Amino acid sequence: xxxxxxxxxxxxxxxxxxxxxxxxxxxxxxxxxxxxxxxxxxxxxxxxxxxxxxxxxxxxxxxxxxxxxxxxxxxxxxxxxxxxxxxxxxxxxxxxxxxxxxxxxxxxxxxxxxxxxxxxxxxxxxxxxxxxxxxxxxxxxxxxxxxxxxxxxxxxxxxxxxxxxxxxxxxxxxxxxxxxxxxxxxxxxxxxxxxxxxxxxxxxxxxxxxxxxxxxxxxxxxxxxxxxxxxxxxxxxxxxxxxxxxxxxxxxxxxxxxxxxxxxxxxxxxxxxxxxxxxxxxxxxxxxxxxxxxxxxxxxxxxxxxxxxxxxxxxxxxxxxxxxxxxxxxxxxxxxxxxxxxxxxxxxxxxxxxxxxxxxxxxxxxxxxxxxxxxxxxxxxxxxxxxxxxxxxxxxxxxxxxxxxxxxxxxxxxxxxxxxxxxxxxxxxxxxxxxxxxxxxxxxxxxxxxxxxxxxxxxxxxxxxxxxxxxxxxxxxxxxxxxxxxxxxxxxxxxxxxxxxxxxxxxxxxxxxxxxxxxxxxxxxxxxxxxxxxxxxxxxxxxxxxxxxxxxxxxxxxxxxxxxxxxxxxxxxxxxxxxxxxxxxxxxxxxxxxxxxxxxxxxxxxxxxxxxxxxxxxxxxxxxxxxxxxxxxxxxxxxxxxxxxxxxxxxxxxxxxxxxxxxxxxxxxxxxxxxxxxxxxxxxxxxxxxxxxxxxxxxxxxxxxxxxxxxxxxxxxxxxxxxxxxxx
Numbered sequence: 001x002x003x004x005x006x007x008x009x010x011x012x013x014x015x016x017x018x019x020x021x022x023x024x025x026x027x028x029x030x031x032x033x034x035x036x037x038x039x040x041x042x043x044x045x046x047x048x049x050x051x052x053x054x055x056x057x058x059x060x061x062x063x064x065x066x067x068x069x070x071x072x073x074x075x076x077x078x079x080x081x082x083x084x085x086x087x088x089x090x091x092x093x094x095x096x097x098x099x100x101x102x103x104x105x106x107x108x109x110x111x112x113x114x115x116x117x118x119x120x121x122x123x124x125x126x127x128x129x130x131x132x133x134x135x136x137x138x139x140x141x142x143x144x145x146x147x148x149x150x151x152x153x154x155x156x157x158x159x160x161x162x163x164x165x166x167x168x169x170x171x172x173x174x175x176x177x178x179x180x181x182x183x184x185x186x187x188x189x190x191x192x193x194x195x196x197x198x199x200x201x202x203x204x205x206x207x208x209x210x211x212x213x214x215x216x217x218x219x220x221x222x223x224x225x226x227x228x229x230x231x232x233x234x235x236x237x238x239x240x241x242x243x244x245x246x247x248x249x250x251x252x253x254x255x256x257x258x259x260x261x262x263x264x265x266x267x268x269x270x271x272x273x274x275x276x277x278x279x280x281x282x283x284x285x286x287x288x289x290x291x292x293x294x295x296x297x298x299x300x301x302x303x304x305x306x307x308x309x310x311x312x313x314x315x316x317x318x319x320x321x322x323x324x325x326x327x328x329x330x331x332x333x334x335x336x337x338x339x340x341x342x343x344x345x346x347x348x349x350x351x352x353x354x355x356x357x358x359x360x361x362x363x364x365x366x367x368x369x370x371x372x373x374x375x376x377x378x379x380x381x382x383x384x385x386x387x388x389x390x391x392x393x394x395x396x397x398x399x400x401x402x403x404x405x406x407x408x409x410x411x412x413x414x415x416x417x418x419x420x421x422x423x424x425x426x427x428x429x430x431x432x433x434x435x436x437x438x439x440x441x442x443x444x445x446x447x448x449x450x451x452x453x454x455x456x457x458x459x460x461x462x463x464x465x466x467x468x469x470x471x472x473x474x475x476x477x478x479x480x481x482x483x484x485x486x487x488x489x490x491x492x493x494x495x496x497x498x499x500x501x502x503x504x505x506x507x508x509x510x511x512x513x514x515x516x517x518x519x520x521x522x523x524x525x526x527x528x529x530x531x532x533x534x535x536x537x538x539x540x541x542x543x544x545x546x547x548x549x550x551x552x553x554x555x556x557x558x559x560x561x562x563x564x565x566x567x568x569x570x571x572x573x574x575x576x577x578x579x580x581x582x583x584x585x586x587x588x589x590x591x592x593x594x595x596x597x598x599x600x601x602x603x604x605x606x607x608x609x610x611x612x613x614x615x616x617x618x619x620x621x622x623x624x625x626x627x628x629x630x631x632x633x634x635x636x637x638x639x640x641x642x643x644x645x646x647x648x649x650x651x652x653x654x655x656x657x658x659x660x661x662x663x664x665x666x667x668x669x670x671x672x673x674x675x676x677x678x679x680x681x682x683x684x685x686x687x688x689x690x691x692x693x694x695x696x697x698x699x700x701x702x703x704x705x706x707x708x709x710x711x712x713x714x715x716x717x718x719x720x721x722x723x724x725x726x727x728x
Contacts (some may be wrong), residue, residue: 013259123315152294389410471483
């Protein structure tokens with residue numbers, strides 16, 4: 001085991017050792033129960049040699065009376081001990097769970113983004129269950145047998161001459177030699193089993209959360225293959241773990257039986273030569289039997305000990321994960337923002353990947369409504385994460401009224417922030433609890449004022465219990481628009497100086513998104529509002545717009561200035577124009593002029609484009625649903641009228657690697673219109689999406705009516721396939 005793992009083990013053990021006071025009571029009580037075995041063993045010698053063989057009724061009565069009295073006392077003490085141990089185990093495990101949960105809350109955002117939820121959940125389920133199972137049975141399977149072994153060795157010296165007893169005491173440890181050699185391999189195998197179990201748990205959790213997608217697209221076979229892929233290593237490691245764990249027990253038991261047979265032979269030989277009395281012989285064999293049985297019990301607990309060791313190692317690994325250093329800072333106090341928020345030459349990159357942002361310089365004055373826009377993958381959300389201090393710049397600095405944010409605790413800075421994220425997650429609690437979030441300074445009047453600002457107060461009052469109405473898991477009892485408005489009210493309830501909006505309307509239908517966008521603008525008045533969005537129509541009223549491309553600010557100005565500059569912003573605006581969407585977000589249409597922006601359609605004349613525009617069909621895809629799988633047949637062109645999608649491809653190890661993120665106005669699937677090659681990537685809806693789709697059959701009708709277009713389209717397709725990794 002490496003030094004890091006050993007450190008984690010020690011940290012986990014210290015949590016359990018926190019209840020050591022209970023052990024100092026339980027050990028003496030356990031010793032009382034073990035002493036009853038000793039009394040019984042010694043009584044055999046006196047009963048046989050001094051009472052029964054001599055027909056001494058008085059001695060027999062005395063011995064039996066003492067045994068009966070000690071039986072009652074030991075039984076009562078053992079019941080008390082079990083009650084104390086149950087309370088101690090409960091307290092120990094509660095301490096571990098409390099420490100684990102608190103530590104998980106302190107982990108940085110980057111940890112949660114790079115680990116599947118099953119990795120953490122398995123610590124709280126399988127790993128803690130293994131430790132709990134061991135602790136629950138520890139007294140009966142470890143403590144009592146261990147004390148019995150110690151007492152048995154002492155009784156050997158009582159019944160035998162010291163030299164024979166010494167030989168017996170030396171022989172017993174040899175029984176543990178074989179298990180000692182096997183145990184480390186068993187522990188390593190069980191650790192691998194638990195790691196594989198965590199992976200399987202993540203796979204099952206993914207399938208459960210995506211059950212609608214699986215049913216909608218008939219992906220039962222795909223889900224089963226992923227499950228089998230995770231099950232195979234678990235089955236292999238489980239087979240090895242069970243075998244090696246059993247081998248630890250089996251090698252111990254075989255050694256014990258061998259020693260006991262030898263003990264019977266030696267003691268019988270001594271009785272024949274009058275070196276032992278019959279009573280001593282019986283008592284001696286009883287000691288050896290009890291000693292052997294105690295070691296068998298310990299051996300049978302070996303698999304649980306091995307499993308618990310693996311669990312403690314995994315718990316220690318989680319506890320060893322460094323807490324979020326950004327929440328500490330130097331403790332320098334930070335006054336409320338009153339002048340400006342500035343970024344100076346800020347660069348940032350995720351570990352092992354190229355920089356997402358490079359050389360970003362911008363200044364945001366207090367009270368401004370600022371938007372950050374750009375193509376998908378340009379670094380918009382990363383920039384917002386830096387402003388929220390979820391991450392720290394790899395170079396450069398962020399200043400608040402001239403104070404370097406790196407000198408301030410992230411937790412303190414976020415008290416000035418109100419954050420509305422793309423997914424408006426609400427807790428399974430009441431509306432009031434979701435808005436208050438245990439901030440004692442927020443009273444009912446402030447909660448109601450925030451709800452009015454978010455224009456959701458009337459909606460809340462119409463609920464069955466008003467502000468005391470439960471919203472369900474993840475806010476499932478409410479509509480998307482209601483959840484987003486409550487998320488805004490939650491952000492406003494703390495009266496923040498800065499309002500950060502991360503794609504706050506991307507998951508909503510057109511009508512709701514427009515209404516919420518207007519609410520956001522009104523709620524941001526008097527505050528510094530920074531909105532990250534791919535939907536340009538929602539930020540046309542912004543005081544200042546920063547345009548990001550490949551991690552750099554390439555343009556800035558207001559909406560009119562940027563359109564006049566005819567740069568990237570104007571191009572994005574044109575790409576998102578030409579779509580019309582119904583109020584409920586179920587139907588979309590595209591103009592012929594917008595179709596000309598699709599590379600493969602650039603050379604098609606206006607009349608044919610108009611005919612083609614009428615052949616596009618509207619398709620809605622919910623957030624998280626797979627649009628198409630890598631390897632599936634390609635037969636359709638997609639235009640994104642609303643929403644965002646992610647393009648991924650399977651890596652060498654089978655994990656999904658994100659190639660690109662697509663937003664409103666983007667198209668994909670072009671190559672499928674010209675050839676029958678399978679999809680070379682998977683596309684998944686990141687938010688609720690509305691697509692306009694064109695089948696190959698309809699497009700081939702265009703090609704058949706205009707053969708001169710085919711050659712040009714094939715040339716463009718070949719060029720695009722060679723240069724664009726997103727093409728499929």
